[in-house]
Amino acid sequence: MLYVLELGLIGLAIAVLPLTWVLIRRDANKYRKLAWVTVFLTLDLIMFGGFTRLTDSGLGCPDWPGCYGTSSPFAAHPEIHAAQTLLPSGPVTFMKAWIEMVHRYFAMAVGVLIIALMVLAWVKRKELKQSPWLATGLFFLVCLQGAFGAWTVTMKLQPVIVTTHLLLALTLLGSLVWLACRQMPPGMVAADPAATRWRWAALAGLGLLVFQIALGGWVSTNYAVLACTDFPTCQGQWIPPMDFGHGFKLWRELGRTAGGEIIPMDALVAIHWVHRTFAVMVVLYLGWLATRLRRHAMLRRPALFLFALLFVQFATGLSNIVFQWPLLNAVAHNGGAAVMLLLLVMLNYRIIAAGRLARQTPVPTPDRAAAPLAGAPTGSA
Template structure:
């Protein structure tokens, strides 16, 4: 079974690898980084689709499905589980969704292995340490381990959220690596003044992504069924203690009782309230950044994706959590992360340029 799964992962990775290595371009490493980053974004969105369709336990073992490499070979145990619990987490459709997600993840893993090998082989030509690409491989291995824990620990919320945050961290690492391998371009020197605002914006977004993942994994999206109020109240009854207890089973409190609705309301309300803080700050940051050379394009995209996030977030409440809007909301969070990383990287270029320019001036004054 493990050999079959490995072959599937290699076959999935062959198409993007062929595109990179068969074409005559000399810049293979950079292209492989960006293709892997793009597929990682797709994987994050398909992961959200897997979670939102309640397919996370479509195959309740790991890495295969009832000891097989594909759900077709496991038709009998899947049918038995579906017959015993027709509304349960195991169905033929959910099993395929879960396994396609795993196949896709293995393909991305193969691409990152190829990326690391290429970084070591071409380390002199690339003129950068191959240890960064090696670190990305370590990160994807840790991510895979938490993917296994997600199944074996029956969708325990803190494990699922950690799996999500590691996926976002993997995407961020690939975006940063891709940015480092691009040709430097002009950035307005004044952009250096946005260094700390950019770091704050990125920090706020990471917190909000965690809160959004906590809402999703606890199925608290519809805990508040109206907007701008929450169940007809500005400040509803909320149970923060049970809502934000990290180590507990899905749908349960740490004491083993069913989680109260007020705890789900607390989870939803905190995410909703903090969203306005993040939305306001990121909009202010983007408006400042769009006036500066080298930041304009990414800043405009940031404003556009912020509008998309607001629309999809509200539609989840108003239209009772439509699947396409929920997946788009998860993808929008990843896009915001990409754009903020690109902006922070370019601001870093301006900061380094300003520092290099200041050194001759200091030396001249000393002379």
Template sequence: MFLVQLGLTGLFIALVPLSYVWVKASDDKFRKLVWVTTFLTLDLVMFGGFTRLTDSGLGCPDWPGCYGTASPFIAHAQIAAAHAALPSGPVSMQKAWIEMIHRYFAMAIGVLIIAQTLIAWVARVKRRPLHVSPWWPTALLLLIGVQGAFGAWTVTMKLQPVIVTTHLLLGLALLGTLGWLAARVTPVPAWEPEVARWRVAALVGLALLVLQIALGGWVSTNYAVLACTDFPTCNGQWVPPMDFAHGFHLWRALGMTSDGDAIAQDALVAIHWTHRTFAVVVIAYLVMLALKLRRFESLKRPANGVLAVVALQFATGLSNIVLQWPLPVAVAHNGGAAILLLLLVVLNFRTASSRPGRAAIPTHDAAPA
């Protein structure tokens, strides 16, 4: 019964953006739905970071509900008992609500992607042009199913770092794929033949960013943000003592080595130092790439966005160290990475699409009204 209640909660939340899209006096409703879903997925990724940073991932220690119910309201007695038994533990009413709100919105995103899939297949059957294959939203639906499975394992495997990091990367893969779909159903700026020469460079930038995000996720899931307490050195040294073997051993419990011992500080330093050092490479490359691409009219806005967000990421990353990891700054750092991913996806789409023979998308679709 509680699964039905959970499903209805996700449906009711999704009805808000669905209603907004459908009441708009516009013919391009599918395009608007894709963009709204992309924006809400960005919000979900940021709220997922907030959930992780507030240590609320086990606020409800089962899945998909909370103590077998659809709401912390209903599970109040169990939550109160768990908190009373271990006040410093992962369970509290506040953490339970944070975790369940994250799950509710994830279900709402699922409903929106189901709506996209249905619209795309109906349009295919009725031969209405949406300028996108229905297999795109179908793939998104499959991806969100895999993401949901890793969300469950995140809870059942007690925040095991490799599971949590994979969950984060899958969330960003969902966001990036939605961003590509949004770019695909949006009118392409005027074709500039020189842009096509930058396809490989843009793809390298995206690959570097994904690797850096994975390193950042590994830092966050291992709580290694404060392993280095100064900048630009790390604990007063340019190359401090580090234990890469234990720090980057993937299959282990949170805070433990693969042998079951408590993870040493040197391992956490290795995780932090690697993310910080690789950031220099990524920042230098993305700044150089954006400065080169901003001279093209079709790439100017996303390239300028990359420059702005890279500056934000540097500022928030440094502030996390200097200010001892304040929650708003840490959430902003997570959100900046997600926005940077979207911008790189748009740049990759436009460089890949800027070639002769690609049909321009008209201003309005013939999507169902």
């Protein structure tokens, strides 16, 4: 299995670049810098994963972790050429193979960075003054994510596997953001007891967004984006004929019902309609939440970003329908959802941290012995 070692070395070589950049930066807290760099690259990886799916490159190399038992499409040239000759517009072409393998290379690099975060968390646990178990959990999470990446290929893009792969990627991103937020300097979060009243509302917003992303992933993995090509109606009706039973049957092959038949259009309409309808609820709720949270100084910036991003996300989602699913808009829509998740995790962390600081900050009490009595003379006669 020499090619597996070669793949590991490729991932390590890519990871060396951000690791070197962190080392040469004049930053007192290099662990914090590494955490945020890993967040940034994980976000990029999620967007590139969306690009891989949207270009139908998920089976560009139909085995895992390499490409036809090799470490690159260069070495797999004869096999890819044979597959492309047989089916020129099929799942295996040179372009799709390279897209798929670049995605895997960068996934390995992110894995290396997460291993570095875990090792440093244990080595510097006294200096960091925080438990290393979150970073350790990230290591196990990225291993689970890798397993679902393998199953995505070996189970031929089964929708529930691909959607779970997406949700695990976003869980990884959110956990990395939480880890990075824990490294913020003390001045970034202030004791604000009033902010804690929004704790459950912010958590509910995060839950609604995650559910909406799951619905969006289900739309994408079932290729149901164009099941409704008009707006605000769907197929000319507010409530078109829909087949929820087949549409939301989780364990089935791509494009098939659980019984093996071709999935009916009404099932795809149901998938699309539910995602579109629930999006309205999410936009209204998160818009309301952002307007409330911006009143707190330490929450203002991420809340304003969230509010602005809601409009961008709505516009990219609408353009997917109006302009027949253009690739750039679809990738931007996927990336926008990931950034919204990032912002909501940041808001939740700051609200919880503000409450913790408020509980730890002693409330000053007036010194009654030193205070003059009301009405008593303060000067000598």
